[in-house]
Amino acid sequence: MVMTMVNPVPASEQIGTVDLASWTVVPGQSNPEKDDHGAWAVTAGDVEQYDLYFEIADAAHPRQVAEFVVEAVQAHATRLRLGAAFADVERERERLRARPPGADLYEGDRARVVVMMAELGRLAAEAYEPAPAAESAAQRERVYDGVTRLAALAVGWLEAVHARYGIDDG
Template identity: 75%
Template sequence: MQAPMPTPEQISTVDLASWTVVPSQSNPDKDERGPWAVTAGDGEQYSLYFEIADTAYPRQVAEFIVEAVQAHATQLRLSSAFDDVLHERERLRAHPAGADLYELGRGRVVAMMAQLGKLAAEAYETAPAPERAAQERRIYAEVTQLAAQAVSWMEAIHARYGIDT
């Protein structure tokens, strides 16, 4: 019996780092031209399993799928993070003290490093299970703010010195 294709909902619930390519159950000898499977999930029971069989190079097709899905998901996460930084940068610039964002004074750098140190310490402290999601959201918001400040300083350097990238 052939397994059904996974739905987007199933795919989005599985840790992308766990995606791998394995010989299918009907290919115990790991024949390159035999069926191969894309799997994901932890443990003996995969959360996601589908076979690639009717092609000249099933293993390469399966590897391509895994690499493409991981690259696409990475790009989506990165794009989302950059969008959040841009939104925070605009929010900070709209604040009355927003013009100061472009000034890279010693006090600002020291404050940023101190904030980064606190975040690093907090990130390594495991919060009780009911508080973990709130802790992650708080850390993410603070990292986003630091990144927005860093981007503003980069813009200021570009403006002052005409650095081309």
């Protein structure tokens, strides 16, 4: 199998900045007839001028190889992002556990749930309200931090359900 890189080989950091939804498989430049056994390319980024483009050629099934690459990259990036999100929630959960004695994080009473839902609505409204360019990074950080806190509180609620009803891992 031969991979022909039209652009220089991207670094891992560059791959992570390209929207995963934009990764696709297209016929290679030398395969305008879309022959399954001709060259197929993995592309990502802007369709007008790809941020990433490389062709799979001289393989028994180049289109299938290209599709495998796209699926593998998307699955790997999804696992990395999910792992990072869970790690952030876990750190916030530990921070919340360090609260003063008497603060019952496992209590999922009605008032706390209502407050959590209201906060979720506020964060959703903020997330979809365009901010001025100078404020957008701070807005993203506020929303991310708020959602992380809510997720940590929701995990505490799940822990309370497990503790209260004896739900096990099975």
